[in-house]
Amino acid sequence: MSTQTAYVPSYALDEWWTPAAGTAGTEVYDASNGQTLGQVSATGLDIKAMIHHARTVGQAGLSALSLHERALILKQLALYLGEHRAVLDELNLRTGATKKDGFVDIDGGIGVLFTFSSKGRRELPNSNVIEEGPVEVLSKDGSFQGTHVFTALPGVAVQINAFNFPVWGMLEKFAPSFIAGVPTIVKPATPTGYLTEACVRLMIESGLLPAGSLQLISGSARDVLDHLDYRDMVAFTGSGSTANQLAKHSNVTEGGVRFTAETDSLNAAILGPDATEDTPEFKAFIRSVSTEVTAKAGQKCTAVRRVLVPAGFRDAVVGALAATFDERTRAGDPHAEGTTMGPLASMDQLRDVRGAVGRLVAAGGTLAYGDPELQDAVTQQGHEAASGAFMSPVVLTWDDPEAPEVHSVEAFGPVTSVIEYQDVNDAVRLAAMGGGSLVATVCSHDPAVVVALTRGIAAHHGRVHVLDRDDAKTSTGHGSPMPHLIHGGPGRAGGGEELGGTRAILHHMSRTALQGSPNMLTAITGVWHAGAHQQLAGDPAFGGSPQNVHPFRKSLAELRLGDGFVSGLRQVSREEIQAFADTTGDTFYAHTQEAAAEANPFFPGIVAHGYLLVSWAAGLFVEPAPGPVLANYGLESLRFITPVAAGDSIRVTLTAKKITPRVTDEYGEVAWDAVLHNQNGELVANYDVLTLVEKENVTYKNW
The missing domain is CATH 3.10.129.10 (Hotdog Thioesterase)
Structure with missing residues (x-):
């Protein structure tokens, strides 16, 4: 976003676009000091024309390339973003994210491009048809056979993203869509969409992308589903309430639009009964939970919201978390020396988190550490802390581990709750009360405990992260989805799956049953079939x-x-x-x-x-x-x-x-x-x- 531009631009029909002068827009701010950065509005943007452009120009440009050629472009794009990332690093700090947070978002997004590029070229054919075997012989003499093939969806992938990962959140959806050969329309969240815009601008300036393969909506896109049909797909990340509204659209329920969602999640970290204070597992557990509470100021869909510990362990865990926060956590302006946790993304977000903490306290939670009203923050010289969305880490404890609110109210900030379980079966039951989550950590060095917990909670979670002394130093962490594996979860987590290596690429393609002679199957698939010439x-x-x-x-x-x-x-x-x-x-x-x-x-x-x-x-x-x-x-x-x-x-x-x-x-x-x-x-x-x-x-x- 240019500092001279009043509006965060959109990119439509292969041109940069801003609304007419004087159009009312939503102001976006520097999360640390409240400085106005610009306005966001999509008023006047022809979304129907963007979708048509993607289906025609975008589809033509992508289909002219093979899967391998598109995968190679992702590698070149990753290298280009890495060489021109300075503008992204600076804007990242304005979102309230620290440099370390930016590593997860920006470097993580670039890493996704590298990973999908590599897997696409190693695991997929250099064509535009992927055969899924084995072949079924449907006649005695083998002259009639059947198989399955994947081909790119003939429409557009609309990707609606959350505010907390403006770069990674876009690239983790864009990469598999691009390799599959499906054009993308990105709709970022308004508070941090200016960082997404800067990344899209770099991608366009690279000259690597075919015309129509990437477009950007900065601002509201309330009518986007009105123009989609069975050829298209929507990948949504955000609140469960918004996801439910979108999923009820007639073009989803009746028109065949593919809709996936990654939404709210009351993720758990479970400490095994063998992980006493003197074990490496206890130390690794505390380190993992404290990291998840403070990274991105707790604004992560994978953050630990519920800390499940054996009966009698609560005080030890709370004390260890408090000591870690006291020693390592300083909330403040990410530009300022000494800051380890930035502010929340906006003042609206701060109000929402404080309100959620209030609901948790009213339901029986007790503040064991921190104060949601506290704004004691490290600031950059000349900026007032009161103008930023700062908040201290907060730990709550619960006398009633079955209080409904602890398993249903998500404070999307640096907030977690510690609850006790009686035995392993009780831990499984409490974890499942989250109604479906993205991820849970099981921390134990006892195989029997790990097996019982994992098998008990697996169906309630998209990912189970097993932590012990053997992998404590090498684990990528509870809250770090990897592009090789699926990211998603059942129930209130949305039920969708993202990432997952080549699975994500196939998700953007259509599986078709194919029947014919060996010669025709060979011609269509590019794979020789027994009985063909x-x-x-x-x-x-x-x-x-x-x-x-x-x-x-x-x-x-x-x-x-x-x-x-x-x-x-x-x-x-x-x-x-x-x-x-x-x-x-x-x-x-x-x-x-x-x-x-x-x-x-x-x-x-x-x-x-x-x-x-x-x-x-x-x-x-x-x-x-x-x-x-x-x-x-x-x-x-x-x-x-x-x-x-x-x-x-x-x-x-x-x-x-x-x-x-x-x-x-x-x-x-x-x-x-x-x-x-x-x-x-x-x-x-x-x-x-x-x-x-x-x-x-x-x-x-x-x-």
């Missing part, structure tokens, strides 16, 4: 042709799905089986002891080792001269079906199944379908051989 080199007795080029002589530019090789038969001898056993040390009785092998119901007598057969198969299909095949890097889905006894023979058919060029390298991956048959045509084994192959036959072109 093959061009085989090798033994004419089994369908090969000596005139066809061995597939290992072909670069990616020449190789096609269905290219392959079929070998002749190789007979297995008893002497070779024994030699393999002696050489490897694998003297399992089925390979070395005739009587014992014959007694085994699975074997006809002594049989060849499965790995011996796989090794022989490689010898049967490998083209040994240097060429575009650079390396073998593994096998997948190996299954042994029919035992091979001495005197039997095997042959192998190798077919190019999946070809994945790398965007950044001069080579790519090829997955080969490998099938072993015996002399009777019976299936012996099947698996995928994974190789790295040059895009062009460069390295060994003169060999």
Whole structure:
């Protein structure tokens, strides 16, 4: 946001937009000193046109790129944001967040881009169709088959975000949507939306994003759902009451708009009965809870709101928390030296938190530490503390652990409640009274306690964080969702799932059942299906042709799905089986002891080792001269079906199944379908051989 601009701009139809001069807007303030930073208004913004632009221009630009190409853009975007983050760091302090809080928000958001970029390129095909197997053969002769495919939603992803993570909250939704190929319209919360705007501005200025793939609404978007239909999705983070209103919109209930929500959460941290004051677990627990109370001034959907401790432990836990707050917590202006916890995001937010604490006290909570009215704060020179939304940490205790309010009223600030449980089953029951939460920490070094608590509470939580002495130093923490794993929770937590690696990407795609012939399935999915066309080199007795080029002589530019090789038969001898056993040390009785092998119901007598057969198969299909095949890097889905006894023979058919060029390298991956048959045509084994192959036959072109 430019300091000369009265309004926080929106970005619509690939242009920056502000409302007409004189339009009434909502003022936004520096959380520390009350200074006006600008106004926010979307009055006059054509949201219907933005959605149309996303569905047309945005969809066209994204679909012109493959999944891998879009994933690579995220990496480049992460690098660009990292190089130009100074403006984000400065605006972060104005939101009331400390530099450390900013690390979670800004660096966390950039880290999400890196993670999704990496996972997208490693785990997904370099195409725009993802097949979800296994294939179902629907006819006796295999000419009619079925599978499932994922393709990008043909609409727009509207992402409505909360005020507490203006950068991470946007990027954790944008990243999977972008890789999937779905344009994004971001609607940030008003109090901190100016930081989101600054991040979006950098993203646009990078020049990396296709036209129409990212738009921004600064201000109210009350009618956005009016213009959406079954092609579109809404991902909401915020209050449960707002989420419930949106979920009742007719375009959600009747029109097919996909709606997910991540909302209120009364998260718990449970101290195991074995974690007494003299244990590493007790210290780790106190450190974890105190961090969650003060990070982002407690304005985190994952913050610890309920501290469940064994009966008799309450005073020790409260005392340890109080000592930690006294020693480590100084509320104040994030610009000021010595500040460890910033103010709440706004004066309105401060009033809301104080009101929630008042309701908790009225319901039976006792203030054991802190004062919600206290504004003793470190301030930057020249600024008055009274003009900022400062508040001390607050700890409440409860004589009645079943008081409904402690399990239902969320004070969205540096506030937590300590309640006692009688036994492990009681702890499970109390944790579940939260009505569904994003995360719970279980802190114990007793496996029996951890198993009982985790199994008891898992269905009530989206994530369970197990903390003990073994992971206390390496754990990313109770309140840190990781992009590799899902973030969400059941019940009052909204029921949605975000992040989760490739799961989040698939969430922005549509699963479709696909039926057809092997040739048509191969053409649609980009994955060869058994029964589809093959061009085989090798033994004419089994369908090969000596005139066809061995597939290992072909670069990616020449190789096609269905290219392959079929070998002749190789007979297995008893002497070779024994030699393999002696050489490897694998003297399992089925390979070395005739009587014992014959007694085994699975074997006809002594049989060849499965790995011996796989090794022989490689010898049967490998083209040994240097060429575009650079390396073998593994096998997948190996299954042994029919035992091979001495005197039997095997042959192998190798077919190019999946070809994945790398965007950044001069080579790519090829997955080969490998099938072993015996002399009777019976299936012996099947698996995928994974190789790295040059895009062009460069390295060994003169060999």
